[in-house]
Amino acid sequence: MPTRDLFELRDFEDAPLADGEVRVRNDWLTVGPAMRVRMSAQTRGYLPPYALGAPIPGWAVGEVIASRAPDFKPGDMTLHQFGMRDFGQGPSAAFEKLPSIGSPEDYLNAMGSTGFVAYFGLLEICKAEPGETLFVSGAAGAVGSTAVQIGKAIGLKVIASAGGSDKCALLRNIGADAVIDYKSPGSLDEKLTAAAPQGIDAYLDNVGGDHLDAALANANPRARFAISGMIGSYNQDQVAETMRHLNRIVTQRIRIEGFLPYSDRADLLVAFRERMAAWIANGTVRPWQEVRTGLGSVPNAIQDLFAGGFTGKPLIRLHADVAPL
Ligand SMILES: NC(=O)c1ccc[n+]([C@@H]2O[C@H](COP(=O)([O-])OP(=O)(O)OC[C@H]3O[C@@H](n4cnc5c(N)ncnc54)[C@H](OP(=O)(O)O)[C@@H]3O)[C@@H](O)[C@H]2O)c1
Structure with missing residues (x-):
């Protein structure tokens, strides 16, 4: 810290x-x-x-x-x-x-890199389709809260994780279908299974570590993981041994991709901003x-x-x- x-x-x-x-x-x-x-x-x-x-x-x-x-x-x-x-x-x-x-x-x-990361992760990396199940970690944060709202706007079932019951209640208010308090006792892997018994098709990872491992454990075949960052490890000298399900990448044919859209895909900014401005104007996304x-x-x-x-x-x-x- x-x-x-x-x-x-x-x-x-x-x-x-x-x-x-x-x-x-x-x-x-x-x-x-x-x-x-x-x-x-x-x-x-x-x-x-x-x-x-x-x-x-x-x-x-x-x-x-x-x-x-x-x-x-x-x-x-x-x-x-x-x-x-x-x-x-x-x-x-x-x-x-x-x-x-x-x-x-x-x-x-929402109109800057925060919104662009959420938008790009869901639409360009996960290519999430209506009806699919999306898991968002760090969901009450800046990127996460925008991703939850975009996920609902494009017809996804959204599972959101955050620390504490207050943040989880706020996430329910903006439409998350199920919430996970990762700070409450119990295994994250099991909490995600309970929240998404159908499995997850797409994952926007803001946290890494135990959240990424739980997502691997619960991924459906051909799931897409968009890795925006790993805040869970930024203050750690050593990353804890939390990755127990890496082999699921193979067995479920999961595609995992990190992305830096602001540096790599600035050509999409105008289209993104037009769509985000419309979502904000009609109340679909509240920053x-x-x-x-x-x-x-x-x-x-x-x-x-x-x-x-x-x-x-x-x-x-x-x-x-x-x-x-
Ligand atoms: N790829 C890119 O271009 C790009 C651009 C911007 C951001 N990012 C990445 O996207 C992620 C989110 O960024 P952001 O700007 O939206 O920040 P943020 O999510 O608002 O970051 C703060 C939140 O992270 C959560 N958090 C902190 N430590 C945690 C831990 N050890 N385990 C789980 N959750 C933890 C906290 O929420 P709780 O109270 O729920 O714990 C906190 O409120 C970060 O990993 C960041 O590096 C990537």
Whole structure:
């Protein structure tokens, strides 16, 4: 678990704005589990470890306050990765001008990489068909809660797991057909069998470890597993010996695929956003989010990701004059 003393708030002088650069005042930030992966020198992740003593990068939305790039003007709202700071500055190619559709903070949640991961995992990796049974782990988290709602929207039977009865009750409220409290006593494998006696056809894995093993144990022939991440192991030096059903990959002819849609399939973003905007507009998907205030709340927010302290997407509001949700 990253401890509080690893973080520090520091003032930096603004560098002069170079040709082709923009400066943005950040309004909203978010934190996510992948940040933890970059806090280790041993990472074999797809992105390098964070540089010590430098500002942490991360997703943010904010308003352009100065521009020396022809494609941006003051007042434009942008999505970018100069987060975890009040002001972001860099080459204009590193900033995306936000479409006017939806609220800016939705682009850190259901309209952004969170929603895209849930959408891509279910539609492009699992290729889930109406009537099939989907299992979602980490279901009360950001990706998970979006996946549960997309799953219902496309006609799936959805089994959702989360820690604690309150989160499970919320998941029932958004349409999960069965819920599993993975923190309650008993075997996860058996809980999944009880929740889905018909077996599972598709699995969106946010957790890994015991959840992945339970999904293997309960998979139907030719099940598809979309592995978005494995938050259950990000704070562990050694992964516990929980994988007892790997041979089911062979016997059930299971297809397991990891995916990074934001880096690999940005070409699908426009189509995804159109569909997600329609789902949000007609109430099919209600983005789950929890808001905290001020840059100083970032370290605790990162810790809370791993302690079940959030339901849905953590959002951090930086300025009092941002319209309240
Ligand atoms: N592939 C990609 O492009 C991509 C992009 C974004 C995120 N991801 C991955 O997707 C997964 C979900 O990300 P997210 O942003 O939506 O985060 P998230 O699910 O909102 O993460 C926080 C939640 O994870 C659960 N959790 C934490 N530790 C756990 C553990 N040991 N076992 C089981 N559950 C645990 C907690 O819920 P409970 O209270 O229920 O325990 C917590 O509320 C992560 O693995 C992340 O790395 C992948």
